[in-house]
Amino acid sequence: MKPDELSVFPAGGENTAFTAWFSGKCWLNMLSTEQVPIGNVTFEPGCRNNWHIHHAAKGGGQMLLVTAGRGYYQEWGSPARELAPGDVVHIPAGVKHWHGAAPDSWFQHLAIEVPGEECATEWCEPVSDEAYNNLKGAEDPWKK
Numbered sequence: 001m002k003p004d005e006l007s008v009f010p011a012g013g014e015n016t017a018f019t020a021w022f023s024g025k026c027w028l029n030m031l032s033t034e035q036v037p038i039g040n041v042t043f044e045p046g047c048r049n050n051w052h053i054h055h056a057a058k059g060g061g062q063m064l065l066v067t068a069g070r071g072y073y074q075e076w077g078s079p080a081r082e083l084a085p086g087d088v089v090h091i092p093a094g095v096k097h098w099h100g101a102a103p104d105s106w107f108q109h110l111a112i113e114v115p116g117e118e119c120a121t122e123w124c125e126p127v128s129d130e131a132y133n134n135l136k137g138a139e140d141p142w143k144k
């Protein structure tokens with residue numbers, strides 16, 4: 001599987017600017033840099049980002065539209081939500097979370113930067129291998 005074969009959206013180049021905050025390889029293609037910024041983010045199997053917070057004084061936060069593969073979204077203190085193509089995730093400003101691929105699957109989502117005031121992302125600690133490897137059998141309350 002190549003990143004460009006995952007969906008109709010080109011994966012772009014490997015995202016080497018974010019390696020400090022990702023475990024594993026990811027690709028980033030900014031589909032929109034005007035009006036509402038939208039990036040296409042592709043994760044290799046096992047790749048996920050560190051815990052992080054999208055801060056904003058007003059509005060802000062992030063939306064994820066899943067386009068391919070299988071992955072996870074988890075908020076601090078809550079069980080992980082398993083994600084499949086077509087899923088939509090609303091991430092409020094100020095909520096600590098991570099998102100990324102399942103251990104055995106590529107994963108791709110569009111990341112929409114919700115407009116706001118004084119928006120800034122704070123990067124925190126990595127998702128531990130122990131916590132991540134335990135996700136596979138995690139109960140998924142969102143799955144119907």
Ligand code: MN
Nearest residue numbers: 052054062091
């Ligand atoms: Mn995020």
